[in-house]
Amino acid sequence: MSAERAGKPAFTSFDDSTTGDWQIIGREMKVTQRRVADNVLALMRVLGSDHGGFPVSRLEHCLQTATRAERGGYDDEYVLCALVHDIGDALAPYNHPAIATSMLRGLVSDANLFMVEHHDVFQGYHFWDKIGRDRDARERFRDSPWFDQTAEFCERFDQVSFDPEYHTKPLEHFEPLVRDFFAAGPSWTTSKKAGETVSRPATPV
DSSP, rough: OGGGGGGGGOOGGGOOOHHHHHHHHHHHHHHHTHHHHHHHHHHHHGGOOOOTTTSOOOOHHHHHHHHHHHHOOOOOOHHHHHTTTTGGGOOGGGHHHHHHHHTTTTTOHHHHHHHHHHHHHHHHTGGGGGGSSSSTGGGTTHHHHHHHHHHHHIIITTTTTOOSSSOOOOOHHHHHHHHHHHHOOOOSBBOTTTBBBBBOOOOOO
C-alpha cells in the first residue's frame, strides 16, 4: 500500500470493502461532522453578499427572522430553524427549502422540520397574489398538525424580516447555537426542546 493510502481503506468498490474499512470510515465521519458547523456558518456568510433584490441581504433576513423568534420567547431549536431556513438560497434559490430541510433532518422535531420544508408555500400567502400565483396554495396542507405553526412562523417572523432599520443580532450571537446543534449530527434521540422523536437518516456516502 502506498504512503498516500496508509490508514485509508484500499477498496475501489463497496462490494470489495471490509468491516474494518467501514470502521475507519465511521471514525472519519465524526471528523467530518465536527466541520459541519463551520461550513454552515461559512454558507450563512455567503448569503451576506446577495440581496436578491430585497431591501436587506439574504443573511440579514435570516438573522432578523431568528432575532425576532428569539425575542418572541421561542426555544433554541425553533430559533435555529429560523436562522437557517433560507440557507439554501445561495445554492438553489428556487428549491432552497429542500436544502435546509435535509440539513436539519434528524436534528429537530417533525413540527419544525415541516415548518422549514414548507415555509416557501406558506410565505406565498403574503405575496403570491402580487405575482400571479395562488396565495392560498398552503391550503393543501390544511390537514397537517403543523399548519398553524408554519403559518404563524411566516406571519410573525419570516414575512416581516426585511426591515433595514430593525436591530438585528449578528451571526456571532447565534454561533454557539449552530455549534451546539450540529456538533454530534443526527441521532435517534429526542430533539432538544420540542420533545418529539426525530429520525436518523441513513449513513451518508
